[in-house]
Amino acid sequence: MRFKLMGCVMAATLAFAGGACAGDVHFGDGNCGYTSDYDVHASQDGVDFRRDSGRPTQVFMHDGRLWVDGRDVAVSADDATRLRAYESQLRGLLPEIASIARQGVDMGFAAMRTVLLTFADNDDERRGMLRRLDDNHRQALARIDASLGQGVWQRHAMDDMVADSVQASVSDLAGKVAGSAVKAALSGDESKVAALQARAESLDQSMDREMSRQAEQLDKRAEALCPRLVALDHLQQQLQVRLQDGARLQLLSHDADHARKLTTAQARAHAE
Numbered sequence: 692m693r694f695k696l697m698g699c700v701m702a703a704t705l706a707f708a709g710g711a712c713a714g715d716v717h718f719g720d721g722n723c724g725y726t727s728d729y730d731v732h733a734s735q736d737g738v739d740f741r742r743d744s745g746r747p748t749q750v751f752m753h754d755g756r757l758w759v760d761g762r763d764v765a766v767s768a769d770d771a772t773r774l775r776a777y778e779s780q781l782r783g784l785l786p787e788i789a790s791i792a793r794q795g796v797d798m799g800f801a802a803m804r805t806v807l808l809t810f811a812d813n814d815d816e817r818r819g820m821l822r823r824l825d826d827n828h829r830q831a832l833a834r835i836d837a838s839l840g841q842g843v844w845q846r847h848a849m850d851d852m853v854a855d856s857v858q859a860s861v862s863d864l865a866g867k868v869a870g871s872a873v874k875a876a877l878s879g880d881e882s883k884v885a886a887l888q889a890r891a892e893s894l895d896q897s898m899d900r901e902m903s904r905q906a907e908q909l910d911k912r913a914e915a916l917c918p919r920l921v922a923l924d925h926l927q928q929q930l931q932v933r934l935q936d937g938a939r940l941q942l943l944s945h946d947a948d949h950a951r952k953l954t955t956a957q958a959r960a961h962a963e
C-alpha cells in the first residue's frame with residue numbers, strides 16, 4: 692500500500708519553516724542566493740554578528756558606528772550612512788523571515804491535522820492525537836517567536852528547534868497511518884484494504900493540490916525578500932571601511948551556485 696503523505700508533510704514543514712530560518716538564506720530564483728557565517732542578534736542597542744571561527748569573529752553596528760572584535764573602527768560620513776541603512780534594513784528583514792517561518796509551520800501542521808482526522812479510528816484517539824499535535828504546533832511557533840521574533844537569527848539552530856517539535860507529531864502520524872494499513876491488511880477483508888487505499892489516494896490528491904497552492908504563495912513571499920537581500924549586499928559592497936588585514940567587511944555572501952541548485956530542486960518538486 693502506497694502512502695507518501697507523511698513525506699510531503701514533513702518536507703513542507705521543514706523546508707518552509709526551517710529553511711527560511713537557517714544560516715544559509717536562499718530565497719527566490721537563480722539570481723538570489725545569499726549565505727552568512729554569522730549568528731545575528733538585532734536589538735534596540737544595535738546589531739551583533741558573531742561566529743565561532745574565522746576573522747572577524749564579532750561585528751557590531753549601531754547608529755552609524757562600527758566595532759570589529761571589540762575595536763571601535765573609524766568610518767567616514769558616507770559609510771556611517773550606509774551602516775545606518777544596513778542596520779535598519781536588516782532589522783526590518785528578520786520579522787519578515789519569522790513570519791514566513793510561522794506560515795510554513797502552520798502549513799505543515801495543518802496538513803498533519805488533515806491526515807490525523809482522516810485516519811484516526813475513534814473520537815478518543817482523535818482528541819488525544821489532536822491535543823498532542825496542537826501542543827507541538829504551539830511549541831514550534833513559540834520557538835520561532837523566541838528567536839527570530841526577538842531579532843535572533845542563529846545559524847542552523849532554528850532547523851533543529853522546529854524539527855524537534857515537528858518530529859514528534861510526524862512520528863505519531865506515521866505510526867497511525869502504518870497501523871491503519873497493517874490493521875486493514877491483517878483483517879483479511881479486501882474491502883477494508885480497498886477502502887483505506889481509496890481514502891489515502893483521495894487525500895493524497897487533494898493535499899497535493901492544496902499544499903502546492905500554499906507552497907506557491909509561500910514561495911512568492913520568500914521571493915519578495917530577494918530585492919531586500921540584494922540591497923543589503925549592495926550596501927556592504929559600497930562600504931569603504933577596511934578590516935585590519937585590508938579585507939572588505941563581508942557579513943552576507945552571494946551564493947549563485949546554491950541558488951541555481953535550489954531553483955532546480957524547486958522546479959523538480961513542482962513537476963512531481
